[in-house]
Amino acid sequence: MGEPDGSPNFFLLTFCKRACILTHSPENAISLRGVSKRYDSLQALNNVSLDIKQGEFFGLLGPNGAGKSTLISALAGLLRVDNGELSVMGANVQTDYRRARQNLGVVPQEIVMDPFFSVRETLQFQSGYYGVRNNDEWIDELLEQLNLADKADTNMRKLSGGMKRRVLIAQALVHKPKVLVLDEPTAGVDVELRQSMWRFVRRLHREGHTIVLTTHYLEEAEELCDRIAIINKGEVIALETKEDLLARGLGSKLLVRATHTIETVPKEYQDRVTRLEGNELEMIIHRDSDSVMEILDRLRAASMKIDFVSVLSDSLEDVFVRLTGEQEGQ
Amino acid sequence: MNWFACYTLFKKEIARWVKVWLQTVLAPVVTALLYLFVFGHVLEGRVEIFPGVSYTQFLVPGLLMMTVIQNAFANTSSSLIQSKVMGSIVFILLPPFSALEMFLAYVGAAVARGLAVGFGVFLLAVFYAHVPIDNFFIVLTFAVLGSYTMGAMGLIAGMWAEKFDQIAAFQSFLIVPLTFLSGVFYSIKSLPPFWYEMSKWNPFFYMIDGFRYGFFGQSDQPVLVSFAAMLAAASVLTLVCVMMLKRGYKLRDA
Numbered sequence: 001m002g003e004p005d006g007s008p009n010f011f012l013l014t015f016c017k018r019a020c021i022l023t024h025s026p027e028n029a030i031s032l033r034g035v036s037k038r039y040d041s042l043q044a045l046n047n048v049s050l051d052i053k054q055g056e057f058f059g060l061l062g063p064n065g066a067g068k069s070t071l072i073s074a075l076a077g078l079l080r081v082d083n084g085e086l087s088v089m090g091a092n093v094q095t096d097y098r099r100a101r102q103n104l105g106v107v108p109q110e111i112v113m114d115p116f117f118s119v120r121e122t123l124q125f126q127s128g129y130y131g132v133r134n135n136d137e138w139i140d141e142l143l144e145q146l147n148l149a150d151k152a153d154t155n156m157r158k159l160s161g162g163m164k165r166r167v168l169i170a171q172a173l174v175h176k177p178k179v180l181v182l183d184e185p186t187a188g189v190d191v192e193l194r195q196s197m198w199r200f201v202r203r204l205h206r207e208g209h210t211i212v213l214t215t216h217y218l219e220e221a222e223e224l225c226d227r228i229a230i231i232n233k234g235e236v237i238a239l240e241t242k243e244d245l246l247a248r249g250l251g252s253k254l255l256v257r258a259t260h261t262i263e264t265v266p267k268e269y270q271d272r273v274t275r276l277e278g279n280e281l282e283m284i285i286h287r288d289s290d291s292v293m294e295i296l297d298r299l300r301a302a303s304m305k306i307d308f309v310s311v312l313s314d315s316l317e318d319v320f321v322r323l324t325g326e327q328e329g330q
Numbered sequence: 331m332n333w334f335a336c337y338t339l340f341k342k343e344i345a346r347w348v349k350v351w352l353q354t355v356l357a358p359v360v361t362a363l364l365y366l367f368v369f370g371h372v373l374e375g376r377v378e379i380f381p382g383v384s385y386t387q388f389l390v391p392g393l394l395m396m397t398v399i400q401n402a403f404a405n406t407s408s409s410l411i412q413s414k415v416m417g418s419i420v421f422i423l424l425p426p427f428s429a430l431e432m433f434l435a436y437v438g439a440a441v442a443r444g445l446a447v448g449f450g451v452f453l454l455a456v457f458y459a460h461v462p463i464d465n466f467f468i469v470l471t472f473a474v475l476g477s478y479t480m481g482a483m484g485l486i487a488g489m490w491a492e493k494f495d496q497i498a499a500f501q502s503f504l505i506v507p508l509t510f511l512s513g514v515f516y517s518i519k520s521l522p523p524f525w526y527e528m529s530k531w532n533p534f535f536y537m538i539d540g541f542r543y544g545f546f547g548q549s550d551q552p553v554l555v556s557f558a559a560m561l562a563a564a565s566v567l568t569l570v571c572v573m574m575l576k577r578g579y580k581l582r583d584a
Contacts, residue, residue: 076424079583098426106424112417116346128338129425
């Protein structure tokens with residue numbers, strides 16, 4: 001209480017508090033500040049800053065070569081960034097790499113394996129690499145949950161692609177990390193396996209794990225993620241909750257079915273038409289500025305006899321295509 | 331230092347070569363024995379290098395050490411290049427290993443393989459020639475130092491190489507010539523003065539010469555000189571290796 005302003009201790013305390021806010025914010029599972037990475041002429045990441053809160057199911061989307069895997073590699077310490085800071089559960093991935101990596105499980109995009117060992121041996125070794133002893137109970141549970149129990153003693157080479165991918169998930173989880181990063185985990189995985197995989201990942205999320213997902217299947221991200229970042233050309237072009245992203249500006253389509261073949265559309269709507277086939281008209285509507293009733297009145301005024309009307313919300317895919325397309329056009 | 335993590339990686343590296351023991355242990359033992367039979371048969375009785383030591387006896391420690399160091403090199407270099415090419419190196423790079431933990435695990439496993447293969451050669455060679463051991467401690471010290479040094483060199487080669495043929499080139503153009511020219515089959519004292527002096531710059535010579543001293547109590551150079559040379563080589567390579575691992579040289583994208 002008696003510490004006067006301007007004393008060295010006061011400054012030290014203030015500095016520590018600021019440092020904690022910047023890099024050790026306890027509610028953030030992952031924190032990126034001004035992260036940049038360049039490969040020759042390619043700017044893979046350009047001043048990326050984002051926070052992922054503990055317990056979030058976070059989607060990281062973007063077209064091929066957008067920088068998603070570079071970002072994940074930087075987070076996992078597989079590459080060094082040119083600028084910026086990254087932390088996992090408050091631990092800087094460079095200066096406090098042991099704590100950062102202990103808290104992080106990564107399922108790599110490529111199917112990779114050590115061909116010398118069985119599934120159980122692979123998991124036992126991986127567990128030991130993280131310093132976890134006597135982990136057989138958790139390994140058995142992972143094998144059970146990922147439908148690998150009957151393959152526990154099978155050599156990795158003899159597994160199918162889907163099974164190998166499940167082993168990768170088990171390897172990422174074997175040290176019970178708080179943050180799990182799934183880099184396109186369902187690529188090439190059949191529907192049944194995909195569903196069982198998501199059931200397990202959802203369970204992990206319910207149990208408090210932070211999940212970061214990159215996927216090309218946008219419907220998966222739409223179904224699973226609380227918050228989504230869209231990354232393109234190394235920049236974050238959107239970072240919002242799924243609901244906000246879906247409601248973003250444009251948003252919807254109007255489907256109109258007439259009792260007759262639609263020949264013409266009023267001039268003011270012609271550039272919004274996305275489909276005109278027989279008696280069906282589909283057009284973009286702007287949620288914030290358009291009135292559906294007014295549009296319908298104008299269509300009726302143009303001698304259209306309307307039989308059926310439906311408003312279709314944008315899917316995440318529509319938003320994604322629009323946002324990444326807009327950036328292409330810039 | 332996370333000793334358990336280090337021990338697990340060491341255990342895994344051992345398991346890797348044990349699982350393919352035909353290729354990693356038996357094959358080099360057979361090759362070394364073939365050298366022994368052929369050269370021993372041709373040169374026995376024609377050459378006496380140390381007084382009271384037959385050529386076949388002289389040959390055994392040289393071949394033994396050659397096998398030890400070549401296999402120690404092969405262990406680390408092949409493990410690293412395989413996992414780099416196949417992508418499974420990610421399982422080693424993701425966990426929180428320190429550079430020293432990785433180094434000790436890889437090199438420890440290389441020493442273990444070198445000693446296993448060396449023991450195999452010795453076990454079969456004694457049926458062919460009487461091989462005296464003057465000082466077992468010196469034999470063991472040089473075997474461990476030699477395989478340690480070559481394990482470290484293999485680690486450097488494995489980090490540097492991006493393709494299998496680069497490792498093969500390292501082996502064919504550096505390791506094999508330096509081994510063959512280190513006095514495995516002859517005493518460097520029998521060489522012309524220029525090549526005698528050149529041989530003294532070959533670190534492999536000190537591995538072989540010191541190791542041989544442990545068997546016969548005789549060598550081309552004083553054993554302490556060989557020990558000091560080996561210790562210096564091992565220290566420098568340890569330093570280089572740990573620094574490269576710390577930087578993640580060609581492992582983690584810079």
